[in-house]
Amino acid sequence: MSGPTAPSAPKPEILAAFEAAKGFMPVDEGLALYAAAAEAAALGLPLVEVGTYCGRSTILLADAAREAGVMAVTVDHHRGSEEQQPGWDYHDPDVVDPEVGRMDTLPTFRRTLHAAGLEDQVIAVVGRSPQVAAVWQTPVGLVFIDGGHTDEHASADYEGWAPHVAPGGLLVIHDVFPDPVDEWTGQAPYRIYRRALESGAFTEISAHRSLRVLRRSGPDT
């Protein structure tokens, strides 16, 4: 790595945009995500997020990407995860498309990015994570997995995206709860975190609440 050191914390206006955005990530985890993104962006490769929702965490990846002159890519079908559907704790009726009768977080996401002044730093991919991963060809500096929380979805996110993390790049997983007492939609993120470590391809470098940051330290096995 060369050149000026990347800032490890977001500027106040970026943090304010993050706090104003709809979403679930608390500020302290956001700061840990930003620090990881800033470090990974120095590799000069894109940063990929799986699970855009309304763009709260995307703001942080996009700002870290902008500082390093790389792009952030965020993937979501924008129809919501299981726990965000009507009748579940994480449902928000404001993000239902009344004409279609299904969730659509894309308009809110676009407003979030516009308000943060980050539209030009983000490539938004509307699609299912495994299908996007299957056509993805470029090594990435960071993959942030924050998509569906069932075993089916979390496993597919891990299997589809972890192979794209470049040597020295970071795999960041959200909602890792080792203790079943803390689980709210299951422990699938914890299970893919364990898989990543047990594969021998990734080494944990930091943990902040439910956010785990792993570095690629070897080839996929």
Ligand SMILES: C[S@@+](CC[C@H](N)C(=O)[O-])C[C@H]1O[C@@H](n2cnc3c(N)ncnc32)[C@H](O)[C@@H]1O
């Ligand atoms: C927990 S939210 C993401 C929160 C966001 N990262 C934030 O911090 O504000 C999970 C998102 O993953 C998306 N999602 C779930 N399964 C998916 C899949 N298989 N492919 C694409 N997106 C998916 C949902 O639509 C939802 O918007």
